[in-house]
Amino acid sequence: MKIKATIQNIADNAADLLIVGHFQDQTDNALITALGSELSAQLSQRLANADFTGKNGESLTLYNDKGQHIMIVGLGKNDKLTQTALYDISHKASATAAKTRCKTVATYLLSDTFESIDADQAVKLVVLGSSHGEYRYEDTKNFKEDNKHNLDTLEVFADENLHTYINQAKAMAEGVTAARHLGNNPPNIANPKYIAKFAEQIANKYDNVELDVLNHKQMKKMGMGALLAVGQGSHNKPKMVVLKYTGTDKKQAPVALVGKGITFDTGGISLKPGANMDEMKYDMCGAASVIGAFVAIAEMQLDINLLTIVPAVENMPDGKAYRPGDVITSYSGKTIEVLNTDAEGRMILCDALTYAQEFKPEVILDLATLTGACVVALGHQASAVMTKTDGLAQDVIQAGLQVHDRAWELPLWDEYQKQLDTSFADMQNIGGFPAGTITAGCFLSRFTEGQKWAHIDIAGTAWNNKKEGATGRPVAMLTQYLINQAG
Structure with missing residues (x-):
């Protein structure tokens, strides 16, 4: 869209x-009045009959003589x-609009002044919410012509001084859609090679983007033992995808984003239960x-330098797979005793x-x-930092609060940290039951000493149920953080 x-x-x-x-208890609506006396009269009658009150969650659709749909949505009380x-x-x-015959939609929600939400925040909420709502996964589905997704354009009304924020939100929405596309595609398609091809399409689109992809032979020569151990049981060989965006002086140090790319996680030798294992495509x-x-x-051409690194690996069990009890030497030279091959995300991340x-x-x-414990701690509402x-x-x-x-x-x-101690290596790859999310962060902290670094566990936010699938979170938060960093 x-x-x-x-x-x-x-x-x-x-x-x-x-x-x-339309706010609750609002007596008139200037926008409806501007569309003609007939629509204004219809709305007044509905309000008088309490068919529509403006409460949050209510909606009312009217039609004008041009054949346009006029969707009036309740906003509740302004404050x-x-x-x-x-x-x-x-x-x-x-x-709702995406389920109709409509191809073009214009939202005038931002014509109102919100007492409790800043205008720039409101812009991003409206654009991101609208984009998220119209999304439908279609990549591996066949549709009859009359059942296809018709909505192709969304116009967002706002004062000209807010158009910069609309453009930012538009770019965020494109990033969210890209993330949902990658997350929702099945693992027989979205394997490490597919991730590398997707990154190549991005690099080809923008003049100031470079791509480097390390294959398993290069990584073996470099000594990325932890990453390669996870992937050695799979026919799909690992890739290290490195995207570089130069938006300002090349001398300026980049912000680095590193993302866990386990394209499918069986758990390896520490095999996961069969029920719901299909959801591990979201790993x-x-x-x-x-x-x-x-x-x-890249879409908004932000004045910042950005480095994005994706270790793309599939975790499968076979005769070559790494085992519980193995001691692996990471790219840093630190050794890791493997107690559970299903704690594989931290293994690939430490090398990345x-x-x-x-x-x-x-x-x-x-x-x-990274951890199911994060879902237990925070549910699906917040990522852990x-x-x-x-x-x-x-x-x-703060960046997350700006874009909900x-x-x-x-x-x-x-x-x-002591939960990671072992007699047989510099550390073990799990810390046991208590504080599983935190000990996973502690593990990664051992590979980022002296760095300005944060670990963000998105196990509860990146995907929801099978119906919704990948949410695209926290793309908006990351993007807003980078906007803030760029000043």
């Missing part, structure tokens, strides 16, 4: 469907409107998120994090669907 800003008067807008907000509500309202309206959503953020930054440091980045953020760098967690959390893509900080206290 194409997204564009407009300042066109609602009465002159020829879109198939017009979305108009009670939350970011969540505005996002959900935009999402629902767009999802590469860390990779999808950092690629999505890269797409957003070590490699990222060779580019001398200003800051490193790694993203991973862990860091030893003062202020970095707050920078990430929330995160919460968990501690990385030294007391947790």
Whole structure:
């Protein structure tokens, strides 16, 4: 869906469907009045009969003599409107529009002034919610012509001084869609080679983007033992995908994003239960998120240098697979005793994090669907942030609040480190039952010493149920963080 800003008067807008907000207890609606006395009378009658009151979640569709749909959505009380509500309202309206014959939609939700939400935040909530709502996975489905997704254009009405934010949100939405595309595709398609091909398409689109892909032979020569151990049981060989975006002076240190790219996770020899194992195609959503953020930054041509590294690996059991009890030498030279081959994400990330440091980045953020314990701790509402760098967690959390893509900080206290101690290597790859999310972060912290670094566990936010699939989170949060970093 194409997204564009407009300042066109609602009465002159020829879109198939017009979305108009209406606050609870609002006595009149200037936008409806501008569309003609007939529609205004219809709305007044519905309000008088309490068929529509403007409560949050309500909607009413009217039609004018031009054949346009006029969708009026309830916003509740102005001083009670939350970011969540505005996002959900935009999402629902767009999802409803996508099920109609309409090809073009114009939303006038931003014609109102919200008492509790800043205008720039409101812009991003409306655009992101609308984009998310119209998305439908179609890559491996066959549709009859009359059942295809028709919606192709969304116009967002806003004052001209807000158009910069619309363009930012549009880029974020494209990044979110890219991440959802990668996450939702089946593992027989979205394997390490596919990730590399997808990155190649991005590099070919933008003049200031470079791509480097390391194959398993190169990584073996370099000594990336932890990453290669995870992939050695699979026919699909690992790839290290490195995207570089130059948006400012080349001398300026880049921000590095590292995303876990386990394209399918059986658990390896420590085999997962069969039930719901199909959902392990989403174990590469860390990779999808950092690629999505890269797409957003390249699309808006932000004044920043960005390095995105994706270790793309498949974790499969066979006669060559790594085993519990193995001691592996990582790219850093540190040794790891493997107690559980299903704790594979940290194994590939530790080598990728070590490699990222060779580019001398200003800051490193790694993203991973790393632990089920994170879902237990935070559910599906917030990603978990862990860091030893003062202020970095707050920078990430604040960025998330700006775009309703929330995160919460968990501690990385030294007391947790002892759970990784072993007699047979520098560390073991799991810390046991207590604080599983935190000890996973502690493991990664051992490979980022002296770096400005944060680990973000997105196990509860990157995908939801089988119906919704990949959510594209936290692309918006990452993109907003980078916007903030660029000043």
